[in-house]
Amino acid sequence: xxxxxxxxxxxxxxxxxxxxxxxxxxxxxxxxxxxxxxxxxxxxxxxxxxxxxxxxxxxxxxxxxxxxxxxxxxxxxxxxxxxxxxxxxxxxxxxxxxxxxxxxxxxxxxxxxxxxxxxxxxxxxxxxxxxxxxxxxxxxxxxxxxxxxxxxxxxxxxxxxxxxxxxxxxxxxxxxxxxxxxxxxxxxxxxxxxxxxxxxxxxxxxxxxxxxxxxxxxxxxxxxxxxxxxxxxxxxxxxxxxxxxxxxxxxxxxxxxxxxxxxxxxxxxxxxxxxxxxxxxxxxxxxxxxxxxxxxxxxxxxxxxxxxxxxxxxxxxxxxxxxxxxxxxxxxxxxxxx
Ligand code: UDP
Ligand code: MG
Numbered sequence: 001x002x003x004x005x006x007x008x009x010x011x012x013x014x015x016x017x018x019x020x021x022x023x024x025x026x027x028x029x030x031x032x033x034x035x036x037x038x039x040x041x042x043x044x045x046x047x048x049x050x051x052x053x054x055x056x057x058x059x060x061x062x063x064x065x066x067x068x069x070x071x072x073x074x075x076x077x078x079x080x081x082x083x084x085x086x087x088x089x090x091x092x093x094x095x096x097x098x099x100x101x102x103x104x105x106x107x108x109x110x111x112x113x114x115x116x117x118x119x120x121x122x123x124x125x126x127x128x129x130x131x132x133x134x135x136x137x138x139x140x141x142x143x144x145x146x147x148x149x150x151x152x153x154x155x156x157x158x159x160x161x162x163x164x165x166x167x168x169x170x171x172x173x174x175x176x177x178x179x180x181x182x183x184x185x186x187x188x189x190x191x192x193x194x195x196x197x198x199x200x201x202x203x204x205x206x207x208x209x210x211x212x213x214x215x216x217x218x219x220x221x222x223x224x225x226x227x228x229x230x231x232x233x234x235x236x237x238x239x240x241x242x243x244x245x246x247x248x249x250x251x252x253x254x255x256x257x258x259x260x261x262x263x264x265x266x267x268x269x270x271x272x273x274x275x276x277x278x279x280x281x282x283x284x285x286x287x288x289x290x291x292x293x294x295x296x297x298x299x300x301x302x303x304x305x306x307x308x309x310x311x312x313x314x315x316x317x318x319x320x321x322x323x324x325x326x327x328x329x330x331x332x333x334x335x336x337x338x
Contacts, residue, residue, distance in 0.1 A: 022095030025109040026057040032066040042115040058085035083314040090313040113171035129204035134171030137207035160237035191232040
């Protein structure tokens with residue numbers, strides 16, 4: 001039935017571009033209505049057919065119920081629900097796998113990627129760009145620490161992988177051709193921002209101001225961000241492994257210098273004074289060895305994760321399996337934000 005309704009819609013406007021908007025949600029029950037309404041209102045002003053694909057990334061609050069409630073009002077929304085929290089990267093992958101549009105737009109569910117930029121993105125896509133990416137011209141409210149940590153990470157990532165991501169975002173439009181290629185990428189641990197840059201294609205950027213989050217706080221915990229950063233570095237660069245070898249060479253040179261100095265002192269009869277040097281060296285070399293082992297372990301862990309070939313996510317519910325929402329309200333324009 002659902003199929004019939006949307007097919008009819010397709011027939012009426014079959015010559016129009018079909019755009020999918022993918023939005024991941026994790027514990028965003030208070031935010032969903034505003035996000036979906038605002039997005040749909042913008043999409044309705046354009047000469048396109050569209051679907052909004054909401055991904056519930058294993059939320060513990062009433063996120064899923066809120067999505068279903070909105071779906072009662074709008075035939076444009078479809079949704080799927082993960083069996084647990086698999087993370088935003090997995091939600092993006094699920095969205096890209098399920099989206100049917102000629103172009104797919106990815107945006108955050110907290111309106112920090114403002115839907116008012118969507119018309120401009122579609123304009124650039126129609127000009128022939130296959131990847132249209134939002135670059136933050138003004139970052140939203142964030143703590144001094146997270147700004148510092150983000151800058152440090154992007155600086156190190158650019159040096160190690162050669163991919164510059166400073167001020168890049170996940171607010172992107174991908175052409176169907178790009179999405180099809182993305183869906184063939186085999187790795188389990190993805191880093192959307194970098195992997196989409198690695199893919200190439202004809203790209204355009206547009207500046208956007210990150211709006212402040214209206215409801216709740218960021219859904220990224222400190223450890224989740226650390227894990228994402230390590231995955232990103234180990235997934236994109238083997239330079240840290242080369243750094244370890246270089247450090248080994250440097251320490252060998254230092255060892256030879258100190259060995260000469262120690263022997264000279266020994267023959268001068270002042271050998272005991274080298275105690276401080278020994279302790280310092282032991283601490284330094286010990287910590288370097290441990291860091292290096294940890295780093296090797298991270299690469300091994302990455303290989304291990306990929307070798308297991310587990311799915312990126314598990315879907316427990318999909319609106320395509322649910323009965324169609326009551327037809328009386330189908331397709332109505334969303335209510336006002338207020
Ligand atoms: N999100 C998600 N899974 C997670 C964490 C976040 O789907 O494990 C979603 C979240 O609901 C939001 C988007 O990803 O729609 C961006 O998250 P957030 O606003 O917390 O990130 P920030 O703006 O702090 O980078
Ligand atoms: Mg946010």
